[in-house]
Amino acid sequence: MKITIVQGAFIPVPPILGGAVEKIYFKLGQEFVSLGHEVTHISRTYPSLENKETINGVSHIRVKGYATPKSLLVLKFYDLIYTLRTLKHIDSDIVVSNTFWLPIFFRSKTKGKIYVSVERRPKWQMKLYSNASRFRACSPMIFDLVKEKLKPKDHDKISYIPNPVPFQLKDFKTEKNNSILFVGRLDKEKGVHVLIDAFNSIPEEIAKNWTLNIVGPWESAEGGGGEAYYESLKSKKGNVNFVGSVYDQDALSKFYYESKIFCYPIQDGTGDAGPVAPREAMSYGCATVLSNHDCFNEYAVEDVNCLRFNQSSENQVEELSQQLTKLMTDTQLREKISLNGRKVFDDFSTSKIAKMFIEDFQSVLNE
Missing domain, CATH: 3.40.50.2000 (Glycogen Phosphorylase B;)
Incomplete structure (x- = not known):
């Protein structure tokens, strides 16, 4: 046809x-x-x-x-x-x-x-x-x-x-490091501010050996939340690395490959329908944390291939911080979530x- x-x-x-x-x-x-x-x-x-x-x-x-x-x-x-x-x-x-x-x-x-x-x-x-x-x-x-x-x-x-999942898996022959990854537009509906606040609220003795990498555009012309929102994110303390836009698929896949944890904390009111980034991350073995948004329900199984938090809660920062801390400190749990998440690649x-x-x-x- x-x-x-x-x-x-x-x-x-x-x-x-x-x-x-x-x-x-x-x-x-x-x-x-x-x-x-x-x-x-x-x-x-x-x-x-x-x-x-x-x-x-x-x-x-x-x-x-x-x-x-x-x-x-x-x-x-x-x-x-x-x-x-x-x-x-x-x-x-x-x-x-x-x-x-x-x-x-x-x-x-x-x-x-x-x-x-x-x-x-x-x-x-x-x-x-x-x-x-x-x-x-x-x-x-x-x-x-x-x-x-x-x-x-x-x-x-x-x-x-x-x-x-719109790529083929590659072996970059490197080890996963103590990094938490976000990939997407830097906008309020994506919950990037919530993620940074949650990361910064993790006890210092745990967080000191970890880095939060934020990958994605902030410019309005590329779908980001604009300069004011970006500056508000940068003003927050913590070991946060703003990478910027990464459009080359191999370069982006390398971030997934090397990250131990991935987080996609989209908020109520988002237009997200079937986000690809979490599936990409899970395919590369990132232990993934997602909000409770319904758009993830077709593949996200709590405590099996991901952890989740309630983005509608007044305490969502604390809830997300707790889920991230679990994966940062419990190697066995992190490896279980990672292994089960990899199956998403075959399913999609x-x-x-x-x-x-x-x-x-x-x-x-x-x-």
Whole structure:
């Protein structure tokens, strides 16, 4: 079959500026090709990238996009202009939409069926997507939320396919060190401030031999919380290392490989739907601590492959500190969590998830 993947207006593909969804579909597109399908991937232009090229069998078309603006209203306007520019490049069987406007403006019945990939909490726009043939939820939580937004007659249009771990494991031939790792945007909804406060509240005799590495962008244009939030993080005491953005996959994987503990403390109100970073970390054997957010429930099992804390509690800093301390001081527990977490890689491999997508695409075409 012919498959067109349409990314949003703000991050190029390959994901040289990061972007979990862009990273996922960059790898999935190549898997679709390996399964015998024809794939076109549309994304924004970028100075170091050709407007048209083929990468591992995937035809990449890049149209003019934008840097991420601070204003949500401006962001939606830019995304609209970008989406309209993509329409002339679409002619396929399945059109995977990762943009806000495409399911509204793509109306051709001969150039593909719209397949909406829901990667964040759905809102009112779901009701505008009457032209969509399928709503693919990236987690059970998102499946239920999409169902709430659609009329009962459209519930059979919803499917659940999890996000994959979009890389192959590598052996960097180094030892894990006493480090705790966070990877993601430096924003309040990610709970980076909570993590730093929790780390700083761990008794000195335990924490003195550990480092907290914070990897990710703080700039608003890259999805971060902005300079004021970043400065507030840096003002906190403690052995905290702000690494900045790391977009090279091997360099990022090396952080996972060398870290003993990974923490992803997202907060209530976050738009996270099926975060990839925790699965990447678990794949590399990081003993992982997660909040109790529902988006982790498809794979996170308390006291088996992770520890969790209640992000809704007034004492969440203390709770997180206690969970981190357990893993820092109890080698047996840490190794158990690490070993069980590694199984996530097999459960969510790109090749396995790609086959689920192809089966879902075919069911759409058979309708």
